[in-house]
Amino acid sequence: MSIEAERAVVSLWCARLTWVLLPVSAGSALGDALNGWSDAPARVAAVLLWTAWTVGLVALLAPRPWGLTALRVVAPATVVVTLLSLGSTGAGVGALAVTSAVVAAAFALSSPVAQAAGNALAYGDEVRFPLRIPLSLFLGPVPLAVALIGAGVSVGPLLLADRHYIAGVVVTVAGIAVAIALFRSLHSLAGRWVVLVPAGLVVVDPLSLIDPVLMRREHIAGIRRSRDTGAGTGPGGLDLRLGTLPGTIELTLREPQSFARRRGRRDSELREADVVLVSTVSADALVRAANDRRIAIA
16 A cells, blocks of 8 residues: 555544544533523534534445535534534633534545545446535535535524424425535535546546546546646647646647537537646546556656
């Protein structure tokens, strides 16, 4: 096992360990925050917190793409909830809770966890490298979706527990419907990969391509980590980064290949390109793995 693979395994187990310890490190602060609540809402809130923690634990112990999407919801929600508890607990307890929640969330959302989730469903001799969330989504729609999912599954039950029955039923039904729809949209981000297969390399990106595209090993002139933000934007280039520059990989083909580029929800256009840019969460690891599979390195 390579040093990088060993680090990925260590990071994955750190994510599991920090998540397992959350009830101990953050439980006191959250318990202090719920002490001022009425009994029924406090019990419902406790059930919701334990449910979120259990979902995160299962997602880390048995990585899957759906689990990655769940972690992208419950991990930041955990940080927000612990921050909201600061006004109801002591400074030391609050600092420990927030620090542990931030560390657990950082590990849960790290590249090794995303890669483990993708490769859990890999077929045969293939290795999947997740693509980065587009910057335009990461800075706005994704945090908003996470907030709405959290509110959608929690506000209604809390209203019902507080005996606001009519409002509680309405908000519960509408909130769960909204949460399911947003979760499905958010889950589409967990199905974007660069996949190394025996025949070469496949780009799977439903946000920018109509269908996955196979680039055969013999047709790839070179693959490299690129820091040229303008590369691939010429007439023969295809930029699939969707505005995300970190982790850029540049694929150079020996001759132009056809790509069905998505334009909006239903429209598409056929593009011929001999240079393709993607943005992955593990760019260096992808280049090394491609080299191991005898794909030319630029």
